[in-house]
Amino acid sequence: MIKKQDDRDKCYLDNPNMRGNFLKFIKLAEDNDWSIYVSLYEEEGTRCGELDIECQKYSPAEQDFAMYLQPINNKKVSFADLIHGFVESYNPVEEALIWSKESGEYDEKGYPIRVGINGAPYDYHDLYSDMLACKNMAEELEKIVKEEQI
Numbered sequence: 001m002i003k004k005q006d007d008r009d010k011c012y013l014d015n016p017n018m019r020g021n022f023l024k025f026i027k028l029a030e031d032n033d034w035s036i037y038v039s040l041y042e043e044e045g046t047r048c049g050e051l052d053i054e055c056q057k058y059s060p061a062e063q064d065f066a067m068y069l070q071p072i073n074n075k076k077v078s079f080a081d082l083i084h085g086f087v088e089s090y091n092p093v094e095e096a097l098i099w100s101k102e103s104g105e106y107d108e109k110g111y112p113i114r115v116g117i118n119g120a121p122y123d124y125h126d127l128y129s130d131m132l133a134c135k136n137m138a139e140e141l142e143k144i145v146k147e148e149q150i
Contacts, residue, residue: 018071018076021078021079021150022071024148024150025079025145025150026038028144028145028148028150029055029141029145032140032141032144033057034055034056034057034141035055035056035057036053036054036055036056037053037054037056038051038052038053038054039051039052039054040052050070051070051071052068052069052070053068053069053070053071054066054067054068055067055068055069055141057137059130059133059134059137060130060133061120061121061126061127061130061133063099063119063120063130063134065134065137067083067086067138067141068086069082069083069086070082078145078146078149078150079145079150080142080145080146080149080150083138083141083142083145084142086138087135087138087139087142090134090135090138092128092131092132092134092135093128093131095131095134096114096124096127096128096131097114099116099117099118099120099127099131100114100115100116100117100120100124100127101114101115101117102114103115114127
């Protein structure tokens with residue numbers, strides 16, 4: 001289906017400015033050791049739809065860390081702002097709790113000792129430190145993208 005010219009700027013990748021920023025973002029992220037995976041979920045009968053961007057990088061403890069970004073059609077939002085939204089909502093404590101379980105043992109204060117699961121670092125302190133490193137990686141990408149005004 002051929003779209004009318006008036007609809008051209010409504011689709012993220014059809015807008016030349018947004019498409020240019022998208023390509024710049026991918027190059028910048030990949031230059032900083034992030035892997036980028038892109039999915040476009042088209043609306044029926046158009047090339048418009050949801051654009052999902054997965055930014056993946058390994059943490060210091062070799063966790064496959066992923067950050068998901070979703071630019072919105074016809075909205076001028078910078079990639080720095082999208083990353084900032086992710087960073088603001090990312091909680092290293094919550095993430096460490098997801099990747100750990102109670103060991104059945106208790107520390108000297110009576111608190112349950114947590115240990116890593118599913119390949120996460122066994123020591124909870126190491127696990128939390130790794131989750132904090134993930135947040136720092138995302139913040140660093142945000143800073144780089146902001147400097148490039150993307």
